[in-house]
Amino acid sequence: xxxxxxxxxxxxxxxxxxxxxxxxxxxxxxxxxxxxxxxxxxxxxxxxxxxxxxxxxxxxxxxxxxxxxxxxxxxxxxxxxxxxxxxxxx
Numbered sequence: 001x002x003x004x005x006x007x008x009x010x011x012x013x014x015x016x017x018x019x020x021x022x023x024x025x026x027x028x029x030x031x032x033x034x035x036x037x038x039x040x041x042x043x044x045x046x047x048x049x050x051x052x053x054x055x056x057x058x059x060x061x062x063x064x065x066x067x068x069x070x071x072x073x074x075x076x077x078x079x080x081x082x083x084x085x086x087x088x089x090x
Contacts (some may be wrong), residue, residue: 026056
């Protein structure tokens, strides 16, 4: 029983750290990166795919599902000013 509580606490801590790190990256880094890629629609979409795959892999490494990581990536991209450009691919 004690081991289950430790694992539960560990996954919660990882989840909070994951969300805080992604939030900080979204606030301070992601907007600047997207701004530098905004001159080309293809680069913008490609970066969005890379961001989603990277966060899916990170979420999987932390013990969450890939879907959780990809969902967090989608939410972080949707909070940028480029959400419409990323939503309309072609």
